[in-house]
Amino acid sequence: MVHWVKFRRGTADGFGTLAGAAIAVHAGDMFGAAQATGETLALGAVALLPPCLPGQLVALWNNSLAQAKKRA
Numbered sequence: 001m002v003h004w005v006k007f008r009r010g011t012a013d014g015f016g017t018l019a020g021a022a023i024a025v026h027a028g029d030m031f032g033a034a035q036a037t038g039e040t041l042a043l044g045a046v047a048l049l050p051p052c053l054p055g056q057l058v059a060l061w062n063n064s065l066a067q068a069k070k071r072a
Contacts (some may be wrong), residue, residue, distance in 0.1 A: 004030060007046035018043070 003018040015034070016025040023046065025039040030051070 004051065006030065006049040006051050007041070009041065009046045013049065028056055050055070 004015060005018050005023060006013065006015045007023060007053050008014075014025055015030045015038075016023040021043045023041045024045060025037045025041060026034040026044045
């Protein structure tokens with residue numbers, strides 16, 4: 001199974017596949033047509049990031065009994 005990771009190196013973000021203690025850097029679209037660049041980075045040389053950031057958060061106000069009583 002291939003494990004994809006997103007990382008930050010300095011001020012630039014990138015992504016690639018995890019292979020032991022190294023990341024094989026890829027270019028293109030992480031969720032589409034990604035191609036290996038041939039560059040390899042040590043896992044300890046980068047900061048790992050979440051694979052994607054949500055565009056919005058949907059929450060229900062009544063999922064908490066205390067909040068429902070407070071607003072009713």
